[in-house]
Amino acid sequence: MSRIAVLKGGRSLERQVSLRSGARVQDALERLGHDVLSIDVGVDLIRRLRAEPLDAAFVALHGRDGEDGTVQELLEILGLPYTGSGVLGCSRAVDKALAKHLMHEAGIPTPEFFAFTQTAFRELGAGEALPAIEERLRFPIVVKPSSQGSALGIKFAGTADDVPAALVAAFSYDARVVLERHVEGRDLAVSVLDGADGAEALPVVEAVPRSEDFYDFEARYEIGRTEFVCPADLPDTVAERARELALAVHSLLGLHAFSRVDLMLDADGELFVLEANPIPGLTDTSLLPQAAEAAGVDFDQLVARILELAFERAPASRA
């Protein structure tokens, strides 16, 4: 039995999802016989982690601070083993622009894109390049904050007139935004789980909106609004290719223990990687737990495996 701190909540916009992930992880850890200290992350985080002897931290945070390497950096300083990816992996994955550049360089298909900071528009006149960008990407264009994990701030620009407002919206969340070619098609997710024999890509999950009218990004978090098909009904070659891509991205970005890679499958059967999530949701409607279950790994086993991997990596690699 170990004493495990479950880090959840915090100030991120995904606070609510994180609280649910954290609560579920906590239950699983208790069933596994561990002693759990639950922490809603705030200014007293370091104090609380230092206040008592702990064996590890389970990071069930999503979004800013929790998923971008910040909390991981603090845990490195404390020398406390922690779950999931390290500082560098988190930093790479959470920055969509950086991750897409790396994928592009490595030959992993990702929708064509451009990324800009507010400064580029304010001080370097990037606005004047917009027509050229629009010509390259073609409408509709997806405009999104570079480092926002949830659906918030993602807009579709159908025409050039929509682009400035979409940019203003995306800049509400981040200093950098990504303009990306929109891939029309099927919405797939492949979760990756490290194990004794290396990383394993779990069965592909497809998110199918129940009602076309109501489908939006939010629906992913809601029971009953989106149907998740796992394993997705795909030709074997496509499913295999999706899993290969997910493994390649997991390794390329230096992710550890687990991750979820989101992809689009277009009408021509081409796959495109949109992004990788270093700490995907662990709620009852989340995709990673569903995929794990389809692979015969139930939630408790999943949590046990993730915790084991944290201990295996310890002592902190970057002393």
Added chain:
Amino acid sequence: MSSSRKPPSRSTSRDLERYADLFAARTRVMKSSAMRDLMAVTARPEIISLAGGQPDTSTFPPSTFASITARIAEQSCARALQYGPTEGLDETKDCIVQVMAAEGMHADREDMLVTTGGQQVIDLVTKTLVDPGDVIVAEGPTYPGAVPVFHAYQADVVQIDMDSDGMRVDLLEDTLDRLEREGRRPKFIYTVPTFQNPAGVTMSLPRRRRLVEVAAQRELLVLEDNPYGLLRYEGEPLPPLYSLDGGVFVMYLGTFSKILSAGLRLGWVVAPAPVLEKINLGKQEADLCTSTLSQLMVQAYFEEFDWRDYVTSLTGIYRARRDVMLEALAESFPAQAQWTRPQGGLFVWATLPSYIDTTDLLARALRENVAFVPGSAAYLDGRGRSSMRLNFSGAGDDDVREGIRRIGEVIKEQVALYGTLTGERPAVRVEAPGADEGEESGRVVEMPRRRSGGRRAGGA
């Protein structure tokens, strides 16, 4: 870890799929998540929240509270701990009669039913009158707390634009004509005529008269929601719809939440006898009766103290805060913003240029530790995206001023960015000189219709 703790239950996603199949169809239209996720962050202590609708309960004298509870303990302990009649206690109804009389209304005990807050009235009336697909007519924007109720009963809500004189009754009539041609009869018209939540505007007397006439001519029920009527900071009171109509077609919703305590959860409904009978059945089924303890607290309070004194003191506090907010708005918001100037109630409604989405703006504002309610929460049809509701009763003067300053900064930032992106100089507010001050500015609550194909996501 204590051994008495309930063992954590197992749940797998397969179980959840099973639950999902059991959910009623009406749960599918319940909106939420993104907005709820944002609002979850607003509850943190470091945030100045102008998002709530909370009355300030800090000035209620603890000694008064103590003497009320002591009196109940002495005189009616057993009764306070017991169930009561579904329709409410007569003693409480006598207090309600007094409150209604203070606004020029006459009602008898038999005409009313005491409820668990005003919110329950909206629920019970909708439950009593609305089948899935039935039409409810409401103001646009409407009370955000009514939206989930209307969703839950699968109502088709038609929202009527407002201006500085409240609901545009001419547009209402056009809409009623159109609905009639379509063979659809609205089950009721929901309105907050006085210091509307969220718009802050008040329906003018001619419109009140006309609305009551229209209801009578067409034999349509109106639900008049009046939580704020007694919180007037300037101007002459206007007669409630209920007093103009005499309770024939107007159902009246009142509450103690804003004049005494929201924590008591005590409201009431006055309705025509046949409707009240059905509401009574609905109430029985929902919760048997309203808290007897709460009802006796109101009675004790009304008998031992002058409830009007407390309302007067609240009015003084809120008037000052409203003025602080209006001053801060004039100082801090850019020229492109417009807002209402409420004569009472708890809210100001501000509208920004159409290229600013206030849900995204809220995310930005939260980084500056300040929160408001995005306008889309007050619409069922996707409008309101560039508006926001600002509450001035729940935060202190300094927080109101500072909160508005911070929101103003992030708006200015976005206005400037948009200007840079479009290569345009930010437009200056176009306004006839002298058309503004001292009046509730009209166009502010008229929202543009959402363009089709707006933000629907095809994937990604």
